[in-house]
Amino acid sequence: MRPLIIDSVLGAIGKRTISVFKTIHNVSTLLNNIAYWTVVSPLRGKRIRFKATVSEIVKAGYNAIPIVTVIAFFVGIILALQSAYQLRKFGAIIYVANLLGVSITRELGPIITAIIVAGRSGSAFAAEIGSMKASEEVDALVTMGINPIRFLVVPKLLALMLMQPALTAIFDLVGIGGGFFLSISLLEITPHRYYTQTINAILVKDLMTGLVKAWAFGVVITCVGAYHGFQVEAGAEEVGLRTTASVVSSIFLVIFFDFFFTTLFYYFL
Amino acid sequence: METAIDVKGMTTYYGEREVLKNLTLSIPRAKTTVIVGGSGCGKTTLLKHLISLLKPAKGTIEVNGKNIAGMFGSDLDEFRKKMGVLFQGAALLNSLTLTENVALPLREHTRLKEPVIDIIVRMKLDLVGLSGFGNFYPSQLSGGMKKRAGIARAMAMDPELLFFDEPSAGLDPVTAAGLDELILKLHKAFSLTLVVVTHELASIFTIADYVIMLDAGNIVFMGNLDELKASSHPKVRVFLERKAEEEFLSPEEYFKIISGS
Numbered sequence A: 001m002r003p004l005i006i007d008s009v010l011g012a013i014g015k016r017t018i019s020v021f022k023t024i025h026n027v028s029t030l031l032n033n034i035a036y037w038t039v040v041s042p043l044r045g046k047r048i049r050f051k052a053t054v055s056e057i058v059k060a061g062y063n064a065i066p067i068v069t070v071i072a073f074f075v076g077i078i079l080a081l082q083s084a085y086q087l088r089k090f091g092a093i094i095y096v097a098n099l100l101g102v103s104i105t106r107e108l109g110p111i112i113t114a115i116i117v118a119g120r121s122g123s124a125f126a127a128e129i130g131s132m133k134a135s136e137e138v139d140a141l142v143t144m145g146i147n148p149i150r151f152l153v154v155p156k157l158l159a160l161m162l163m164q165p166a167l168t169a170i171f172d173l174v175g176i177g178g179g180f181f182l183s184i185s186l187l188e189i190t191p192h193r194y195y196t197q198t199i200n201a202i203l204v205k206d207l208m209t210g211l212v213k214a215w216a217f218g219v220v221i222t223c224v225g226a227y228h229g230f231q232v233e234a235g236a237e238e239v240g241l242r243t244t245a246s247v248v249s250s251i252f253l254v255i256f257f258d259f260f261f262t263t264l265f266y267y268f269l
Numbered sequence B: 001m002e003t004a005i006d007v008k009g010m011t012t013y014y015g016e017r018e019v020l021k022n023l024t025l026s027i028p029r030a031k032t033t034v035i036v037g038g039s040g041c042g043k044t045t046l047l048k049h050l051i052s053l054l055k056p057a058k059g060t061i062e063v064n065g066k067n068i069a070g071m072f073g074s075d076l077d078e079f080r081k082k083m084g085v086l087f088q089g090a091a092l093l094n095s096l097t098l099t100e101n102v103a104l105p106l107r108e109h110t111r112l113k114e115p116v117i118d119i120i121v122r123m124k125l126d127l128v129g130l131s132g133f134g135n136f137y138p139s140q141l142s143g144g145m146k147k148r149a150g151i152a153r154a155m156a157m158d159p160e161l162l163f164f165d166e167p168s169a170g171l172d173p174v175t176a177a178g179l180d181e182l183i184l185k186l187h188k189a190f191s192l193t194l195v196v197v198t199h200e201l202a203s204i205f206t207i208a209d210y211v212i213m214l215d216a217g218n219i220v221f222m223g224n225l226d227e228l229k230a231s232s233h234p235k236v237r238v239f240l241e242r243k244a245e246e247e248f249l250s251p252e253e254y255f256k257i258i259s260g261s
């Protein structure tokens, strides 16, 4: 007997629902485990892998400094030029310093750094964990009684929790430096004026909200990378797919969280 | 016969496909048990249940009297410290050298000083004939060397239970025989409970004390070597005589296969 159309439609809806619930279940289990092995288990006296954390800090943080610096410098220059284009109409060119200082520390610094790190390290996390999953290395860890989350994810998470704000701070500094460089050379603002204008424009609050966001983005990028890595079952193709997916979804989630935090800070700070 | 592992009524699915069908078996203590069977019959799957990487849908798996199918978290970790596993693809951590690979369980689970760990690692690598390769990365080793390094890692914590998945698959006959020798040596020296998955006939007759044969998720034979040779079960005979199994299909059945209905 042929199955009725209604059967197959309901079947498809059912299957889709099950897979959505499965994803939610997987994600929440992973987050729960990450929280446990990062916060609770060290409190219970289980050592954190200090050496591995340092090596992740070097790979994900220290090695990213050149690219962050270069991009920040150019973004600073571009932003200064674009704002000068408008502000000169009102003879308010000195406000380039305000615009640049505030928009970089509050918004562009955290978000562009997060996109760079998602592309550099988030993808690397997914690829590393994914290929370890595919070659049964993760299973081997489990059979040795070593928790893969503690072994693989926690060092990366700690590294990004530290380095994401650090890289963002570097971005802020160099980005403003780029604007400064352009302003004193092409826009004929004196260094001293630009400096005092910037100092007066940026509040500690602006800096802090930017760095808090950066910290959260670090957490998001690590968790997304880990999630996609652990989803790999077998095969190199899947590793590639998951790596791409991790970059796309961490950029999406970073922007979503940015929206969330910005709204929060706008109303409550 | 004292048993180390008792499996009762175990059934497993991958998705909707039943891969292991209501298996009941026991594995004797301090003996070498060999699990044999054709490719895809579920040997690796069975092994993964015995080491609790997979949980059965039904049934119990008792190791030393404790049901590991219902065990989670730190209890399971305690159990895992007493066992060693060699995976079908060795599964050494590619980012670590051989020395670091073998030292890993020791560093994670013991508070031994580095010099002591160093000595243990050298002993284990020497045991499998890999002294001098400590600073090599897994990618710099041949297949057989990886398998032996995997054995060294499995032995690191001096386990009571050892599980090897196809230690000699894909190796030349001489290297494979060398691995069998190694398994015999380990067995003699440490009187471990060993579970070895293989489909090399030569291996079976060299190392096995006890044989379990699977076919399509069912047990078709359990017993010692003499019983194996004497068995008249058709699947056993086919396996021992290395005959290709011929499927006789009627024209109607063949038509069904090629028309895909």
Ligand SMILES: Nc1ncnc2c1ncn2[C@@H]1O[C@H](COP(=O)(O)OP(=O)(O)OP(=O)(O)O)[C@@H](O)[C@H]1O
Binding pocket: B014, B015, B019, B037, B038, B039, B040, B041, B042, B043, B044, B045, B046, B088
């Ligand atoms: N992760 C998986 N998902 C779905 N099916 C699987 C999975 N792993 C194995 N199978 C299926 O289960 C069956 C048993 O697989 P298993 O790996 O246990 O075979 P095996 O006896 O070890 O074979 P071989 O000797 O080739 O290693 C196979 O038919 C395989 O297709």
Ligand SMILES: [Mg+2]
Binding pocket: B043, B044, B045, B088, B165
């Ligand atoms: Mg197998």
